[in-house]
Amino acid sequence: xxxxxxxxxxxxxxxxxxxxxxxxxxxxxxxxxxxxxxxxxxxxxxxxxxxxxxxxxxxxxxxxxxxxxxxxxxxxxxxxxxxxxxxxxxxxxxxxxxxxxxxxxxxxxxxxxx
Amino acid sequence: xxxxxxxxxxxxxxxxxxxxxxxxxxxxxxxxxxxxxxxxxxxxxxxxxxxxxxxxxxxxxxxxxxxxxxxxxxxxxxxxxxxxxxxxxxxxxxxxxxxxxxxxxxxxxxxxxx
DNA sequence: TGTGGTTGTTTCGGGTCCGTTACAGTCTGG
DNA sequence: CCAGACTGTAACGGACCCGAAACAACCACA
Numbered sequence: 001x002x003x004x005x006x007x008x009x010x011x012x013x014x015x016x017x018x019x020x021x022x023x024x025x026x027x028x029x030x031x032x033x034x035x036x037x038x039x040x041x042x043x044x045x046x047x048x049x050x051x052x053x054x055x056x057x058x059x060x061x062x063x064x065x066x067x068x069x070x071x072x073x074x075x076x077x078x079x080x081x082x083x084x085x086x087x088x089x090x091x092x093x094x095x096x097x098x099x100x101x102x103x104x105x106x107x108x109x110x111x112x113x114x
Numbered sequence: 115x116x117x118x119x120x121x122x123x124x125x126x127x128x129x130x131x132x133x134x135x136x137x138x139x140x141x142x143x144x145x146x147x148x149x150x151x152x153x154x155x156x157x158x159x160x161x162x163x164x165x166x167x168x169x170x171x172x173x174x175x176x177x178x179x180x181x182x183x184x185x186x187x188x189x190x191x192x193x194x195x196x197x198x199x200x201x202x203x204x205x206x207x208x209x210x211x212x213x214x215x216x217x218x219x220x221x222x223x224x225x226x227x228x
Numbered sequence: 229t230g231t232g233g234t235t236g237t238t239t240c241g242g243g244t245c246c247g248t249t250a251c252a253g254t255c256t257g258g
Numbered sequence: 259c260c261a262g263a264c265t266g267t268a269a270c271g272g273a274c275c276c277g278a279a280a281c282a283a284c285c286a287c288a
Contacts, residue, residue: 086265
């Protein structure tokens with residue numbers, strides 16, 4: 001399935017959604033944080049710090065810090081991998097799922113009214 | 115015109131574009147900065163600091179600082195309003211237009227391949 | 229003329245994020 | 259069993275951003 005968007009439509013969509021995120025009361029996540037969150041929820045587990053860092057093209061501490069922040073917001077949780085205790089498995093949470101569901105609604109609604 | 119996006123499509127689109135922004139070499143702008151930039155380029159001038167602050171629901175210093183940063187990157191320029199010298203008019207630049215053109219391409223391409 | 233209200237900017241203290249580097253815990257193959 | 263490789267994390271210094279408040283330039287109307 002393919003969705004055709006003109007230049008103006010693309011930018012309007014991005015603008016409207018970004019505006020909704022800014023005006024939102026919740027502390028707005030950075031682009032990197034949203035990207036991490038979406039990777040966790042869209043791709044199949046398991047997700048380790050190393051994998052996420054490689055996928056995003058950033059260093060591992062960036063991931064650790066983003067997980068700290070989003071962990072505090074309960075958007076994500078961490079657990080030790082019992083099979084290899086060096087690894088940390090990043091897991092989804094109810095709050096994180098709700099956050100992304102709301103984000104998808106925002107995107108979908110603004111796309112519909114383009 | 116109306117564009118229908120499922121939940122998964124919305125999130126995938128957002129993820130892909132965010133990923134492209136993160137992996138990009140250019141320093142990635144915050145959501146607020148992109149929102150300001152898009153407002154300037156999508157809506158009709160003139161754009162004053164006060165207007166932008168009201169539209170985004172943030173304080174004026176936020177706008178001033180964002181304009182400082184994006185001005186350094188030459189994505190935006192400032193000029194005094196000669197009719198009312200209290201005002202500062204925010205103006206578009208070639209670099210800013212190119213930046214947004216690239217962003218629109220990224221969005222459009224990922225939407226097409228949803 | 230001048231005073232009150234408007235603009236945008238600066239300052240302040242506190243927080244977050246960055247990349248690099250150094251570190252501590254864990255596995256693994258000789 | 260232990261040296262080396264691999265995990266994720268902490269520490270450091272610098273940059274940026276935040277909101278609130280103070281500030282400086284400017285206008286407008288009495």
